[in-house]
Amino acid sequence: MKKYNYIILGSGLSGLLTAYRMANDSWFDDKSILLIDKEIKNQNDRTWCFWEKPYGEFDSILSKTWEKAFVGNKDFQQSFDMHPYLYKMIRSSDFYKLAFDTISSKSNFTFEKDKILSWKTIENSVEVLGKNQTYSCNLLLNSFFDVNTILNQTKYPYLKQHFIGWFIKTKEEIFDDSEVKFMDFTIVQNGNTRFMYVLPTSKKEALFEYTLFSEDLLEKKEYEKAIEQYLLNRGITDYEIVEKEAGNIPMTCFAFHKQNSERILFIGTAGGWTKASTGFTFFNSTKQSEKLVDFLKTSQNLTKFHQKNRYWFYDLILLEVLHQNNELGAQLFGTLFEKNSVQEIFTFLNEEGTLFSDLKVMMSLPKWLFIKATFRAVWKLKG
Template sequence: MKKYDYIILGSGLSGLLTAYRMATDTWFDDKSILIIDKEIKNQNDRTWCFWEEPKGEFDSILSKTWEKAFVGNHVFQQSFEMNPYLYKMIRSRDFYKLVFDTISCKSNFTFINDEILSWKTIENSVEVQGKNQIYSCNFLLNSFFDVNPILNQNKYPYLKQHFIGWFIKTKKEIFDDSEVKFMDFTIEQDGNTRFMYVLPTSKNEALFEYTLFSEDILEKSVYEKAIQNYLQNVGITDYEMVEKEKGNIPMTCFPFHKQNSECILFIGTAGGWTKASTGFTFFNSNKQSKKLVEFLKTNQNLTLFHRKNRYWFYDLILLEVLHQNNELGAKLFGTLFQKNSIQNIFQFLNEEGTLFSDLKVMLSLPSWVFIKATFRALWKLV
């Protein structure tokens, strides 16, 4: 049985970002790297969006960029210029192609289709049991997400960002494709945090996602009826369905890093790389993959990789608010955008703000909600 230096379980976003960085770093040229997944990723099964300054690492595979963003609820509605940021979109098929084209040129990379059943540490190695065979490595990077550890505790709040999206095409050119509707809370809230997320990719094509931050998944028909109603309310009745997509992203500050060991590191959503307060994945995963590859080059114990920062605590406070008062989401996010510049909010959500600008964002929350949530969050640190 061949022993690899590294095995990456899963060829989703985090696994492939990590593999891509290893493939483009000559330090790993003499390291054997195996990626295992039960399927080959080559379809548009995901749409990732993120904000950053105009020049970016993945600009060659961007599907679309926007300069303006709309945020609104029933009492506050505004369009913002995002300068110096752009809001960027990547479709997963383009990302998969970029990564697989890159690693296919590297003789030290192997990809195997197999279903993973289990893994265990044996002395200083990790043994991975697949459906077809057994694999061995020095270090295992595991992106397989298991929700059970979260469900079997009640210390850390757990919400989901869940959605269904429709890509539609209209006969007439009716969309302003310079502006994304980032959060449109003018729809019925029904006791939850619900918004429409609209990405116009051209004058006559757009993605409409009905999105919730809440505990419970809805019936498929509820999401689709909400999209239909929204389209009708904005006067869009003559359109063609092009694609559909759906997602369910965990939002939690659960300490995933406690599952790590000397030889096993959980990455991606399984490692807490998803932004807990928003469910955004691409930007955080990109940053974490960069840090991880630099860390691997030190050959240190993998339990030393995790570093908790102040944003973990900020996320915990925001999740406490949304968990205890989910119906306040529209007011909460509306207030954040009303009282802060969009640039400060983006810096805050990208975990790149100053302590002063971060506190300004947090203190713009309704004071009684913020104070109660802060005390609940502090109690969890005990």
């Protein structure tokens, strides 16, 4: 059995980002790296969007950018100029191609198509049992997510960002493709945090995504009925559904790092790389994968990788509020954008603010609600 320096389980976003960065770093040229997944990803199975200043690392594969964004609820509606930020869109198929092209050009990388059954540490190695064969490595980077790790606990609030989206095409030019509807809460809330997310990719094409931050999923027909009604309310009746997508992203501050060991590190959603308060994954994963590759060049003890910061606690408080008062989401996010500039909010959510600017954003939200949520969260953590 060949022993690899590193094995990466899963060729989703986090696994491919990490492999891509290792392939672009000459420090890893003499290290053997194995990537294992049950399939080779080459289809457009998801869409990633994120706000970032121009001239970003992945600008070459962007499929669309927007300069303006709309946020609104029944009491507040406003369009924002996002400068100096752009809202950027990447189709997963373009990212997969970039990553696999880079990885396949390196002789020290191997890809195995296999279904992983289990893994365990044996003395100074990690043994990975696949359906086809068994593999061995010094360090294992594992992106396989088991939702039961969250379900079997009550200390950390857990919501889901769940959605169904329709990519539609119209015969007439009816969309303003310079503006994204970031959160349109003007739809019926039904006791949850519900909004429509609209990405116009051209004057005739757009993605309409019915999204909830809540505990429970809906029947498929409920999402699609909501999209259909939203289009009808805006006079959009003559259209073709070109493509559909669906997702269910965990929103939690669960201490994923406690699963890590000296030789096994959980990455991606399984490692807490998803931004807990928003469900955004791409931008956070780019930052975490960059930190991880730098870390691997200085340490081989994977328990030392995780570092908690104040934003973890901010996310915990916001999730506690939404968990206890899910019907207030439209009001809370509306207030957030009404009382702060979009630039301040993006800096805050990107975890790039100062303590003063962070507190300014937090203090703009209903104080008593967040004070109570803070006490509840601290009480649970101590329990």
